[in-house]
Amino acid sequence: MVTKPLRIGIYGVSGVGKTTLTQRLEKYSHSVQVIDGSRVIDAVSEGGLAVFKRKSLQEKAKDRFRAIDYFQSVFVKAEKHLVIAGHYSFLKVDGFEDAWTDADADFYDVIFFLHKSPEAILLQCQSDVSRNRDFTLQQIEQWQVYEWQSLQAVCSANTIDLHQLNGDNSADSIERAFIEHISGLVIRKISKGIADSGYQSVVLCDCDGTLNHNDVYEFFHEGPVVDSVTAIFKQYPAYCHDAFIDVSNYLDFSITEPLIRKMVEDASRSLEINPVMLRTLRKLRNDGAVIVFVSCGFPKAWNSSAFQADVIIGGASFGSYGCLVTDQSKLLLAQLLVDQNLHVSAFGNGSVDIGMLNVSHKAHYVYSDQINPKHINRLEDHKDLHLIKLEGI
CATH class of the missing domain: 3.40.50.300 (P-loop containing nucleotide triphosphate hydrolases)
Structure with missing residues (x-):
């Protein structure tokens, strides 16, 4: 687990x-x-x-x-x-x-x-x-x-x-600090395992919205879950650890386990990697890169996708995965791999991916209909930035 x-x-x-x-x-x-x-x-x-x-x-x-x-x-x-x-x-x-x-x-x-x-x-x-x-x-x-x-x-x-x-500090604050430290240590342990695997290059790929147009929650047809998660994040001016903790607590203690399982099963049946990303990932693997999917959602949903990653990291629930993947988690993972002298290429589509993209050697900003100018402004100083438009499917 x-x-x-x-x-x-x-x-x-x-x-x-x-x-x-x-x-x-x-x-x-x-x-x-x-x-x-x-x-x-x-x-x-x-x-x-x-x-x-x-x-x-x-x-x-x-x-x-x-x-x-x-x-x-x-x-x-x-x-x-x-x-x-x-x-x-x-x-x-x-x-x-x-x-x-x-x-x-x-x-x-x-x-x-x-x-x-x-x-x-x-x-x-x-x-x-x-x-x-x-x-x-x-x-x-x-x-x-x-x-x-x-x-x-x-x-x-x-x-x-x-x-x-x-x-x-309050008991709640101590618990949150514990989860934050543990999540960071899990990321460090994973990065060491990747670095020790003998690969010279690593591909870090955000899942939801990057591999296809959709967020994993959009495959779940019971609206309150999607609406509640969105409302939690909107309570904060930007992504932060506390926001992800609140989402994790909501998923762990306000939603029944069968409902979560159904959501993951629905997503697994509906997920389809965009042809552009599918071709890109296959080429990178043929070139000898290790492919890592990094999900702030439910990594189990990607186990049955058309393209099998070498490593899947997630997710949205500490209770399910023993690790919370946040924007800072993605940045930390990319930085650790760069520090261990691996060539890192990153793919992402949202603000939660910007830190990971910026510290990677090669950044691929993925979009569907139009580019978000705020994202590009935060990436404008990257020396090797590429834009990828998803095909409509």
């Missing part, structure tokens, strides 16, 4: 909000699996968590290695993002006891560190009557600094992506 699933750790001191974030992520169960690290330790450690806490450091390390083995087995089987809430260290009377092991360093793709003001953490700890969290303000402050500095060191040494999330 998820093109490039990631092994994700959410770290932070007690009371910072790890549980709140993981609970919010559980609603994306089609693309994300959430595990509480403490519960796994309780399961794999002989005697459970209570006995584990009294074990020696060596015995604890063995249990933690067993926990990582369990995480890896779940990750392979689930084929979606695996999110684990854990601790780097624990506060002791005489300092800190590290929970991080070499197995953690070998396992994680990315770590998110939740940081919050010590005062807010103390208030949360004092109000949480279900757990004994008798910490002072100074202890919390020192603990956060220790964990952040330690994670910076181990993540740098093991090439693990590390991001700090502001726990003082």
Whole structure:
């Protein structure tokens, strides 16, 4: 389901909000699996968590290695993002006891560190009557600094992506920042896979409106979905991550799964790549390029098209694909491939494609009836710009 699933750790001191974030992520169960690290330790450690806490450091390390083995087995089987809430260290009377092991360093793709003001953490700890969290303000402050500095060191040494999330923000803002980071990391992972494939040239092709005249939503005959998506984007002055998040939330939680499936099936039956684009893509493939379709909609709809891309990236729903493709995603993908010394040609038809077109070596602006002058103005400084008019079909 998820093109490039990631092994994700959410770290932070007690009371910072790890549980709140993981609970919010559980609603994306089609693309994300959430595990509480403490519960796994309780399961794999002989005697459970209570006995584990009294074990020696060596015995604890063995249990933690067993926990990582369990995480890896779940990750392979689930084929979606695996999110684990854990601790780097624990506060002791005489300092800190590290929970991080070499197995953690070998396992994680990315770590998110939740940081919050010590005062807010103390208030949360004092109000949480279900757990004994008798910490002072100074202890919390020192603990956060220790964990952040330690994670910076181990993540740098093991090439693990590390991001700090502001726990003082609203839960909604933290969730949105998490999704934005994850989407970017998926794009980075895909770009590396393309670069490592041995190709010298890459074709990045927007799908809707570029491969044919239509947007994927236009193949769905129940108007409210199309109208609602359009209305969401119109609430913002320009494309932005929050707009795409709002569309994703609408598709994930306001539209039933059978309805989404029907929309994709209707589109799959109706999609027809324009003859101009079909000839162009076939020639580029014959010339040795890898063909990548990049969709802000539903990439599954393009699996049955007349031309099969080598890679399909999407889409409009984080809940379905574990990645949101936005205008910034397309730009990032093109820039990463250029930076890895691949020759990049890009095809697009709208403002969401302008960034991708501008950073590519060769830009192809595709239009049907007439050229949008605003788009051309934003592309006028490109040194290798080509205009392609779609034939009427």
